[in-house]
Amino acid sequence: MNVIETRGLGKCYGRTWALRECTLAIPAGHVVALVGPNGAGKSTLLNLAVGLADPTAGTVAVLGGRPAGSPAALDGIAFVAQETPLYPNMPAADMLHLTRNLNRRFDQQYAQARLGELGIPLERKAGKLSGGQRAQLALTLALARRPHLLVLDEPMAMLDPLARHDFMATVMTAVADEGISVVLSSHVLTELERVADYLVLVSHGQVQVAGKVDDLLAGHRVLTGPTADVDRYADRLNVVNARRGQAQAHLLVRTNTTTDAVPPGWQAQLVGLEELTLAYLREPDAAALPGPTRTDNGKPTEVTK
Numbered sequence: 001m002n003v004i005e006t007r008g009l010g011k012c013y014g015r016t017w018a019l020r021e022c023t024l025a026i027p028a029g030h031v032v033a034l035v036g037p038n039g040a041g042k043s044t045l046l047n048l049a050v051g052l053a054d055p056t057a058g059t060v061a062v063l064g065g066r067p068a069g070s071p072a073a074l075d076g077i078a079f080v081a082q083e084t085p086l087y088p089n090m091p092a093a094d095m096l097h098l099t100r101n102l103n104r105r106f107d108q109q110y111a112q113a114r115l116g117e118l119g120i121p122l123e124r125k126a127g128k129l130s131g132g133q134r135a136q137l138a139l140t141l142a143l144a145r146r147p148h149l150l151v152l153d154e155p156m157a158m159l160d161p162l163a164r165h166d167f168m169a170t171v172m173t174a175v176a177d178e179g180i181s182v183v184l185s186s187h188v189l190t191e192l193e194r195v196a197d198y199l200v201l202v203s204h205g206q207v208q209v210a211g212k213v214d215d216l217l218a219g220h221r222v223l224t225g226p227t228a229d230v231d232r233y234a235d236r237l238n239v240v241n242a243r244r245g246q247a248q249a250h251l252l253v254r255t256n257t258t259t260d261a262v263p264p265g266w267q268a269q270l271v272g273l274e275e276l277t278l279a280y281l282r283e284p285d286a287a288a289l290p291g292p293t294r295t296d297n298g299k300p301t302e303v304t305k
């Protein structure tokens with residue numbers, strides 16, 4: 001099952017395409033890192049997926065084909081936005097009560113126990129909680145709805161490192177205990193490297209890279225060798241990004257490790273998610289790679305840019 005599936009999805013604000021021709025299939029059971037520079041279209045994609053915005057072009061479905069924004073889709077999704085939208089004058093206990101009344105499913109016991117563990121006073125107004133506590137309250141309310149898909153749009157932007165760590169620990173516990181899928185947009189790559197096993201990289205309103213982290217890491221290497229040799233080999237190698245020093249150059253290349261030979265005098269090294277992501281962020285025009293895959297009539301199709 002795909003938790004988010006888009007076909008030719010686009011959103012235009014005035015004359016600006018915030019998202020264009022986005023075809024993507026994110027399978028269930030992953031923690032997905034959604035990354036991209038400011039203004040790339042991440043929030044637009046998430047807002048379309050959770051039904052907060054309507055597409056200008058194309059389609060978006062969630063949780064195995066439920067049209068985004070439909071009651072069936074909303075029932076299975078929980079969304080936490082950056083500005084954790086809580087009523088500032090409402091005590092945490094009333095927020096719990098309200099959320100329970102507004103939703104068909106709400107695990108009151110979980111929510112109360114979780115807020116107790118976190119030491120969040122139920123009588124305190126949401127507006128008087130710290131940024132970290134507010135984020136945890138919003139996350140707890142979201143998880144108490146027992147969603148199949150949790151969508152987080154930069155929820156940790158305002159949090160200190162410890163609060164971020166605690167926030168992600170709550171998310172990862174839900175992943176381990178409930179098997180939920182998570183799509184998380186963030187600019188903090190080190191954080192994503194720790195938790196994400198699927199990457200979607202958006203650039204200039206288009207999907208540049210999408211795939212399982214393991215596949216992406218297996219399909220890339222950093223080659224280090226003499227700068228003087230770069231031009232000789234660059235054409236033969238699928239170079240995503242080149243960093244040239246005076247003597248040595250580092251090339252991040254797409255590679256097929258079983259058939260692609262390392263040039264003589266060069267060394268190949270494994271690449272981490274942060275390094276890979278940075279390389280693509282530096283090269284918004286680098287061609288997309290394996291994926292995004294989507295299923296047409298049950299047949300997997302490779303979609304490249």
Ligand SMILES: Nc1ncnc2c1ncn2[C@@H]1O[C@H](COP(=O)(O)OP(=O)(O)OP(=O)(O)O)[C@@H](O)[C@H]1O
Nearest residue numbers: 013016017018036037038039040041042043044045
């Ligand atoms: N409601 C809106 N009205 C007009 N333009 C918008 C609106 N929402 C987004 N945009 C524009 O669409 C583009 C994509 O914005 P979006 O918020 O999706 O990017 P983002 O990747 O989430 O950025 P950031 O990392 O800064 O949050 C930007 O050029 C933005 O200015």
